[in-house]
Amino acid sequence: NAGVMQNPRHLVRRRGQEARLRCSPMKGHSHVYWYRQLPEEGLKFMVYLQKENIIDESGMPKERFSAEFPKEGPSILRIQQVVRGDSAAYFCASSPVAANTEAFFGQGTRLTVV
Amino acid sequence: GQQLNQSPQSMFIQEGEDVSMNCTSSSIFNTWLWYKQDPGEGPVLLIALYKAGELTSNGRLTAQFGITRKDSFLNISASIPSDVGIYFCAGHLRGSQGNLIFGKGTKLSVKP
Numbered sequence: 001n002a003g004v005m006q007n008p009r010h011l012v013r014r015r016g017q018e019a020r021l022r023c024s025p026m027k028g029h030s031h032v033y034w035y036r037q038l039p040e041e042g043l044k045f046m047v048y049l050q051k052e053n054i055i056d057e058s059g060m061p062k063e064r065f066s067a068e069f070p071k072e073g074p075s076i077l078r079i080q081q082v083v084r085g086d087s088a089a090y091f092c093a094s095s096p097v098a099a100n101t102e103a104f105f106g107q108g109t110r111l112t113v114v
Numbered sequence: 115g116q117q118l119n120q121s122p123q124s125m126f127i128q129e130g131e132d133v134s135m136n137c138t139s140s141s142i143f144n145t146w147l148w149y150k151q152d153p154g155e156g157p158v159l160l161i162a163l164y165k166a167g168e169l170t171s172n173g174r175l176t177a178q179f180g181i182t183r184k185d186s187f188l189n190i191s192a193s194i195p196s197d198v199g200i201y202f203c204a205g206h207l208r209g210s211q212g213n214l215i216f217g218k219g220t221k222l223s224v225k226p
Binding site: 048095105 | 145157204
């Protein structure tokens with residue numbers, strides 16, 4: 001997973017605050033995916049983005065969650081008015097092309113809502 | 115939603131033993147990927163499979179893409195202590211736009 005950079009590694013937020021998670025894909029990769037992992041669980045897909053476009057957000061909660069991948073800069077996953085149930089590890093992955101190819105993951109951001 | 119059934123959930127083995135784990139689904143997959151995750155880290159790609167029947171090795175690891183495109187297995191030969199971790203299968207469903215479906219993982223413990 002060398003190359004996919006996520007920050008911060010750990011984030012603590014009080015209930016009601018906003019959480020912003022950042023992901024810089026591997027060099028040359030223009031496809032970014034966000035996943036959420038609860039303890040003792042596998043990763044669950046949230047959203048797939050290309051530069052300036054959301055391709056698939058079928059795994060994203062309808063409220064409070066949003067994602068972007070601007071022309072310049074990292075992809076951002078934003079969670080507004082966080083609740084305790086948002087506490088999880090959030091992983092970003094990138095790939096060089098769409099569909100049916102290898103995806104490389106970052107080290108994740110561990111969000112704790114207190 | 116679509117599910118991958120990964121088994122076993124956990125394994126406790128002696129160093130030097132071989133390990134086998136597998137994933138099955140009722141759906142057809144275009145790819146199968148096997149990842150290893152260490153505590154506090156992200157998943158690291160071990161092996162990628164793209165064709166039905168494909169058998170691929172990476173050192174002591176061997177994985178196969180099932181003929182029906184609905185299953186895959188991962189074997190680890192001559193296990194060593196650093197093999198400890200959680201192994202995940204993941205795949206791209208036929209027709210998907212790029213998101214991976216993950217199994218729930220196999221937790222491997224190796225006794226020296």
